[in-house]
Amino acid sequence: MSEINEINWFPGHMKKAIGKIQEKIKQCDGVIEIGDARAPFSSFPDYLDRITEGKVKVLVFSKSDLADPSLFRKQLDTYKEKGFEPFAFDLRSSKASKPMINYLSTLKTKADERYQRLGFPLPPKRFIVLGIPNVGKSTFINCLAGKKKAEVENRPGKTRAEPLIHVSDKLFIFDAPGILEPNYEDKTEIAKLAVLGSVKTEILPIVALTDFMMDYLKSHYPDNVKNRYNVSLEGNDAEIFKDIASKRGFLSNGGTPDSDRARLMVLKELRAGELGRITLDE
Numbered sequence: 001m002s003e004i005n006e007i008n009w010f011p012g013h014m015k016k017a018i019g020k021i022q023e024k025i026k027q028c029d030g031v032i033e034i035g036d037a038r039a040p041f042s043s044f045p046d047y048l049d050r051i052t053e054g055k056v057k058v059l060v061f062s063k064s065d066l067a068d069p070s071l072f073r074k075q076l077d078t079y080k081e082k083g084f085e086p087f088a089f090d091l092r093s094s095k096a097s098k099p100m101i102n103y104l105s106t107l108k109t110k111a112d113e114r115y116q117r118l119g120f121p122l123p124p125k126r127f128i129v130l131g132i133p134n135v136g137k138s139t140f141i142n143c144l145a146g147k148k149k150a151e152v153e154n155r156p157g158k159t160r161a162e163p164l165i166h167v168s169d170k171l172f173i174f175d176a177p178g179i180l181e182p183n184y185e186d187k188t189e190i191a192k193l194a195v196l197g198s199v200k201t202e203i204l205p206i207v208a209l210t211d212f213m214m215d216y217l218k219s220h221y222p223d224n225v226k227n228r229y230n231v232s233l234e235g236n237d238a239e240i241f242k243d244i245a246s247k248r249g250f251l252s253n254g255g256t257p258d259s260d261r262a263r264l265m266v267l268k269e270l271r272a273g274e275l276g277r278i279t280l281d282e
């Protein structure tokens with residue numbers, strides 16, 4: 001884990017972005033926080049509570065198609081017990097669109113109360129979408145807008161600008177860049193988010209991170225690994241990745257198994273759901 005502690009997951013642009021986001025939040029009636037269903041606790045950075053205080057808050061979980069379903073159901077209940085009405089979707093399908101637009105358009109805000117008292121028609125609502133990088137914030141907005149209005153790509157840090165997007169005449173949403181917690185007290189949280197793809201792959205210590213991933217898989221989802229790669233989990237992580245490399249025919253120039261390639265492949269396949277539906281929070 002020591003190498004994972006040294007990842008620079010909080011570059012200067014994130015610090016600047018937090019300042020801009022705080023300005024945008026002031027212009028909004030509420031915030032939509034997107035969490036990753038595969039890490040429904042670790043994927044909400046603590047700073048979000050500080051900068052969104054006093055605002056109406058809507059929780060949406062992305063990637064529910066990739067999460068361990070029975071575990072995720074129980075984890076959702078813990079949010080319901082705290083008084084939230086969490087939503088969970090595969091945001092790439094259009095299913096989220098209607099329930100979310102209905103819910104957001106009819107949510108009572110402080111401004112609505114004022115307008116109602118004065119007998120005026122209700123004003124359009126503005127929300128901002130917040131969350132860690134690559135969690136699906138722009139996909140969520142596109143799903144609601146029914147068009148590609150926000151930029152989507154499977155790499156963290158895609159959104160830099162924060163355009164206000166027209167969803168309907170009653171609903172506008174700001175996109176926002178993804179932000180991680182400046183300081184994770186529990187470093188396994190940032191390691192999980194790195195495994196899930198919220199930290200740029202180029203800056204990751206791949207051996208340490210994939211050892212962390214394999215240790216978790218061995219203790220929580222051993223059959224998923226055995227079935228997908230046809231390997232035994234008896235040895236240490238280095239031996240397992242070497243075995244996977246041999247089975248896949250990944251050879252380095254000298255003809256020895258290319259474990260680094262196997263490590264990157266397993267990471268990529270876990271992210272894509274090819275090892276089955278996996279949750280990293282307990």
Ligand SMILES: Nc1nc2c(ncn2[C@@H]2O[C@H](COP(=O)(O)OP(=O)(O)OP(=O)(O)O)[C@@H](O)[C@H]2O)c(=O)[nH]1
Pocket residue numbers: 062063064065066089090091092131132133134135136137138139140151152153154155156157158159160176177178179
């Ligand atoms: N399987 C699955 N993939 C999703 C879901 N939501 C988003 N994605 C994928 O996740 C990747 C990142 O999506 P974006 O919408 O760009 O994420 P973002 O939060 O806007 O990312 P940044 O702007 O980089 O912070 C894309 O490849 C999406 O297709 C989902 O619910 N399920």
Ligand SMILES: [Mg+2]
Pocket residue numbers: 137138139151152158159175176177
């Ligand atoms: Mg984005």
